[in-house]
Amino acid sequence: MExxxxxxxxxxxxxxxxxxxxEAQNNQSQAVAFFGDLARRYGHLPNVIWxxxxxxxxxxxxxxxxxxxxxxxxxxxxxxPDNIIVLGTPTWSQDVDVAAASPVSGTNLMYTLxxxxxxxxxxxxxxxxxxxxxxxxxxxxxWGASNADGGLDGRACLPEAQSWIDWMTANGVSWTAWKLDVxxxxxxxxxxxxxxxxxxxxYLHGHAPFVVANMR
Numbered sequence: 001m002e003x004x005x006x007x008x009x010x011x012x013x014x015x016x017x018x019x020x021x022x023e024a025q026n027n028q029s030q031a032v033a034f035f036g037d038l039a040r041r042y043g044h045l046p047n048v049i050w051x052x053x054x055x056x057x058x059x060x061x062x063x064x065x066x067x068x069x070x071x072x073x074x075x076x077x078x079x080x081p082d083n084i085i086v087l088g089t090p091t092w093s094q095d096v097d098v099a100a101a102s103p104v105s106g107t108n109l110m111y112t113l114x115x116x117x118x119x120x121x122x123x124x125x126x127x128x129x130x131x132x133x134x135x136x137x138x139x140x141x142x143w144g145a146s147n148a149d150g151g152l153d154g155r156a157c158l159p160e161a162q163s164w165i166d167w168m169t170a171n172g173v174s175w176t177a178w179k180l181d182v183x184x185x186x187x188x189x190x191x192x193x194x195x196x197x198x199x200x201x202x203y204l205h206g207h208a209p210f211v212v213a214n215m216r
Contacts, residue, residue, distance in 0.1 A: 001017070005017065005038075005042060005048065008047065009045055009047060009048075012047070013047065014047045014048075014049055015047060015048055015049065016049045016050075016051050016086070016141060016176065017035075017038060017042075017048065017049070017050055017051065018051040018054050018141070019031055019034070019035075019051065019052050019053055019054060020054045020055075021053065021054060021055075022054075022055055022056065022057050022092075023056075023057065024052070024053040024054075024056070024068060024088075025053075025056075025059070025064050025065065025067075025068045028068050028071055028072075031052060031053075031068070031071075031072050032071055032072055032075045033075075035050060035052060035072050035075055035076050036075035036076065036078065036079065038050075039075070039076040039077075039078070039079040039080040039083075040079040040080075042080075043076070043079050043080025043081075043083055044080070045083075046083070048083055049083065049084045049085075049086060050076055050080075050083060050084070050085045050086070051085075051086045051087075051088070051112065051141060052068075052069060052072040052073070052076075052085065052087065052088070053065065053068060053069065053072075053087065053088035054088055054093070054112070054141070054142070055088055055092045055093050055112075055114065055142075056088050056089065056090050056091075056092075056093065057090075057091070057092070058090060058091050059090060060090070061089070061090050061095065061098045061099055061102065062102055065088065065089070065090060065099075066099075066102065066104060069087050069088075069104045070104055070105070073085055073087075073104060073106050073109070077106065082107070082108055083108065084108050084109075084110055084139075085106070085108065085109050085110070086109075086110045086111070086112050086139045086141055087099070087104060087109060087110065087111050087112060088112045089111055089112055089113070092114055092148075093112040093113060093114040093141075093142070094113065094114060094115075094120070094124055094127065095127065096111050096112075096113050096127055096128055096130075096131035096136060096138060097127040097128075097130040097131050097134075099111050099131065099136065100130065100131040100134035100135070100136045101134070103135075103136065109137070110136075110137040110138060110139040111131065111136050111137065111138055111139070112138075112139060112140075112141050112142075113127075113128055113131075113138050113139070113140050113173075114140065114141070114142045114143060115140065115143050115164055116143065116144045116145075116146050116147055116148040116149075116150075116151075117143075117144070117145045117146070117157040117158075117160040117161035117163075117164055118145070118146050118147040118148075118151075118155060118156075118157040118160070119147050119148040120148070121160055121163070122163075125163075125164070125167050128167070128171070128173075129171075132171055138171070138173050139173065139174050139175070140168060140173055140174070140175040140176070141175075141176050142176065142177075142178045143161075143164065143175060143176075143177055143178065144177065144178045144179075144186065144187035144207060145157055145158055145160075145161035145186065145187075145206075145207035145210055145211075146185070146186035146187050146206070146207060147186075149185075150178065150179070150185045150186065150187045150188075151185045151186020151187050151188075151206060151207070152185055153186075154184060154185070154186055154206070155186060156186050156206065156207050156210070158207070158210055161207070161210060165214050177189070177207070177211040182194055182205075183205075185206065186206040186207055187206060187207060188205055188206055189204065189205060189206065189207075189208040189211065190203050190204070190205055190208070191203045191204070191205040
């Protein structure tokens with residue numbers, strides 16, 4: 001992880017430090033120690049983004065997720081006063097409207113919205129619209145042009161994915177696509193044989209051509 005952070009800093013790109021879990025509230029003390037330590041060492045760098053809880057399950061925002069976030073945000077802010085912190089929301093980071101009704105106290109906080117275009121459509125965008133109207137800043141830190149399982153069936157739903165791209169563009173929402181990996185799932189961006197050193201033009205897989213085209 002430290003190698004990845006340092007490489008991103010050297011390359012001059014953003015890096016999201018993500019506690020990638022579904023039940024992070026069960027490890028709150030470890031998360032507080034983890035992010036507090038990294039904030040002391042890397043919080044002075046403007047390209048480091050913190051994401052303390054990637055995808056909470058269908059648990060209470062007010063009683064479970066929000067208190068967890070408050071604890072981790074406090075640990076980060078003790079050393080890092082201003083780097084962006086992206087906060088996961090209930091139901092696999094979909095219920096941003098629920099978070100909007102009782103946001104976490106603090107500055108430079110954003111809220112995570114995840115979608116997979118074969119599964120999620122206009123009804124989830126409506127949740128995003130409600131959160132934006134309430135004043136929340138959103139960041140789609142994970143999405144795919146596939147079913148919510150990442151595309152085990154290999155199917156891509158590009159028209160709906162384009163609707164999402166259009167919505168994110170219209171609302172100034174930044175995004176990162178799932179996932180820089182090799183495999184047969186729709187969301188694996190690379191096909192077998194892709195070199196670790198880059199040069200992937202001939203190795204783009206699944207929804208990768210669509211993702212790359214929309215990065216430009």
